[in-house]
Amino acid sequence: MAKASTKPKLDLVRGDDSYATIPEAFRNVLGYHLRVAQEASFQAFSAAVDKADLKPGWYSILTILSEYGELTPSDLSRVCGRDRSTLTATLKGLVIRGLIERHQNPDDQRSYSVRLTDDGHKMQRRLHAIAHKHDQRLDEIAGDDKDVVLAVLARIVNALGTG
Amino acid sequence: MAKASTKPKLDLVRGDDSYATIPEAFRNVLGYHLRVAQEASFQAFSAAVDKADLKPGWYSILTILSEYGELTPSDLSRVCGRDRSTLTATLKGLVIRGLIERHQNPDDQRSYSVRLTDDGHKMQRRLHAIAHKHDQRLDEIAGDDKDVVLAVLARIVNALGTG
DNA sequence: AACAAATATTTTGTCATCAAACTATCTTGC
DNA sequence: GCAAGATAGTTTGATGACAAAATATTTGTT
Numbered sequence: 001m002a003k004a005s006t007k008p009k010l011d012l013v014r015g016d017d018s019y020a021t022i023p024e025a026f027r028n029v030l031g032y033h034l035r036v037a038q039e040a041s042f043q044a045f046s047a048a049v050d051k052a053d054l055k056p057g058w059y060s061i062l063t064i065l066s067e068y069g070e071l072t073p074s075d076l077s078r079v080c081g082r083d084r085s086t087l088t089a090t091l092k093g094l095v096i097r098g099l100i101e102r103h104q105n106p107d108d109q110r111s112y113s114v115r116l117t118d119d120g121h122k123m124q125r126r127l128h129a130i131a132h133k134h135d136q137r138l139d140e141i142a143g144d145d146k147d148v149v150l151a152v153l154a155r156i157v158n159a160l161g162t163g
Numbered sequence: 164m165a166k167a168s169t170k171p172k173l174d175l176v177r178g179d180d181s182y183a184t185i186p187e188a189f190r191n192v193l194g195y196h197l198r199v200a201q202e203a204s205f206q207a208f209s210a211a212v213d214k215a216d217l218k219p220g221w222y223s224i225l226t227i228l229s230e231y232g233e234l235t236p237s238d239l240s241r242v243c244g245r246d247r248s249t250l251t252a253t254l255k256g257l258v259i260r261g262l263i264e265r266h267q268n269p270d271d272q273r274s275y276s277v278r279l280t281d282d283g284h285k286m287q288r289r290l291h292a293i294a295h296k297h298d299q300r301l302d303e304i305a306g307d308d309k310d311v312v313l314a315v316l317a318r319i320v321n322a323l324g325t326g
Numbered sequence: 327a328a329c330a331a332a333t334a335t336t337t338t339g340t341c342a343t344c345a346a347a348c349t350a351t352c353t354t355g356c
Numbered sequence: 357g358c359a360a361g362a363t364a365g366t367t368t369g370a371t372g373a374c375a376a377a378a379t380a381t382t383t384g385t386t
Contacts, residue, residue, distance in 0.1 A: 021241075021242055023226065023227050023230050023231075023242060023243075024230060025226050025227075025229075025230055025291075026223075026226075028313070029294075029298050030204075030298065030301040030302065030305060030309065030312065030313065031204050031205075031208060031294075031297060031298060031301055032223075033312075033313055033316040033317065033320075034197070034200060034201045034204055034316060035201055035204075035205065036244050036316070036320050037197060037201075037316040037317075037319040037320050038197045038198055038200075038201035039244070039343075039344095040319055040320045040323040040324060041193075041194050041197055041198075041319060041323060042194075042198065042343095043323070043324075043343095043344080044323040044324075045194060046344090046371095055371080056371085056372095057371070057372070060189075060195075063186065063188050063189075064186050064188075066188075067186050067187055067188055068186070072334075072335095073334080073335065073336095074333090074334065074335080078184075079184055079186060080186075081199045081202070082372085082373070082374090083373070083374055083375080084334085084335070084336090085335085085336070085337080085338095085373090085374075085375080085376095086372065086373055086374075088335075088336060088337085089371090089372090090371095090372090105334095107382095108333090108334080108381075108382070109334095109380080109381060109382085110333070110334045110335065110379095110380060110381050110382075111333090111334055111335080111381090112334090112335090128188075131192075131194075134194060135192050135193065135194060137322075137323075138193040138194055138319065139193065141315070141318045141319050141322050142193060142315050142318075142319075145311050145312075145314070145315050146193065146315075148308050148311050148312070149193065149196075149308075149311070149312050149315050150191070150193065150196055151308070152304070152305050152308050152309075152312050153196040153197060153199070153200040154196065154200075155304045155305075156200040156203055156204060156301065156304050156305075157196075157199050157200050157203045159300075159304050160203040160204060160206070160207040160300075161203060161206075161207075202373075202374095205373095206373095206374080209374090218341085219341090219342095220341075220342070235364080235365090236364080236365065236366095237363090237364065237365080245342085245343070245344090246343070246344055246345075247364085247365070247366090248343090248344075248345080248346095248365085248366070248367080248368095249342065249343055249344075250365095251365075251366055251367080252341090252342095253341095253342090271351075271352070271363095271364080272350080272351060272352085272364095273349095273350060273351050273352070273363070273364045273365065274351090274363090274364055274365080275364090275365090
């Protein structure tokens with residue numbers, strides 16, 4: 001409703017596919033721009049990783065393990081900010097590919113931890129190189145505003161929770 | 164690798180579930196914070212919509228239609244920045260629920276357009292009320308930095324493309 | 327010691343996203 | 357007028373996410 005006077009139907013038809021028309025209702029809406037920017041960023045990283053025949057989902061897990069050494073799936077899920085159940089399939093794949101190995105916890109039969117293998121370390125470095133290039137690109141785009149943006153994003157996460 | 168000296172394993176175990184420990188490797192990385200913040204924002208909106216027994220995916224489509232009046236799935240996909248194939252299922256659901264209706268294009272048998280029904284308009288307003296509250300919350304969190312953040316997010320999308 | 331409660335992980339179901347393959351239809355060029 | 361190519365939409369398959377239910381095991385209580 002609102003202002004039904006101007007219906008911008010026409011300029012939708014554009015040859016290039018850059019995102020032509022932002023609906024008026026979303027123009028000032030952080031959530032919308034957050035979603036679109038995150039999707040763009042992920043797709044760009046994904047494409048770069050894909051060219052090397054790797055999976056984008058591996059990067060964060062391998063990197064966290066390279067930093068923390070050894071973690072249970074639950075701790076890993078807390079650190080990377082995703083639900084535990086999301087990790088199961090990825091971890092299974094990483095084990096199969098020999099990039100991580102499981103260690104049964106001798107004190108608790110329910111629990112195990114994962115750590116990088118040598119191949120896992122190598123793969124982490126490969127992925128990190130790709131990720132780092134992507135980060136640099138984002139940093140250039142953000143320029144001097146980077147710190148402000150990081151601060152706002154952190155406030156959003158703290159205020160709304162991780163999920 | 165890098166600095167294997169301090170492995171912060173310990174403070175992971177926290178009673179609350181606010182995101183405790185950001186891996187050092189991600190602390191300054193826009194892409195990571197973008198992903199986590201977007202996920203948090205989406206989950207918060209999703210939860211609010213869910214309480215009213217609605218679907219978050221409906222909101223953007225209904226709102227775009229309320230603004231543009233009548234669109235083909237392809238144009239809708241361009242406006243909302245998602246792939247065409249993503250819309251198929253949602254549009255089907257919206258038709259079934261009587262929130263939108265399809266109109267065959269008389270000049271092209273392949274093509275149709277969708278527009279809101281009266282129920283669709285009502286539903287759009289309900290969802291908008293929820294979305295608006297969510298937006299206000301994000302606006303409060305962003306405070307004076309909102310415009311800077313919006314500008315950076317827009318630059319990211321323009322530089323990396325919509326997907 | 328036994329049963330209840332908490333915890334660690336997996337499984338299942340839903341949804342959103344893209345890309346690529348497929349179908350149907352329209353347009354173009356010859 | 358007909359075949360080739362472009363376009364609109366759908367389907368299928370992969371990935372990634374959550375939540376809720378199911379399993380297995382440990383801990384705590386009486």
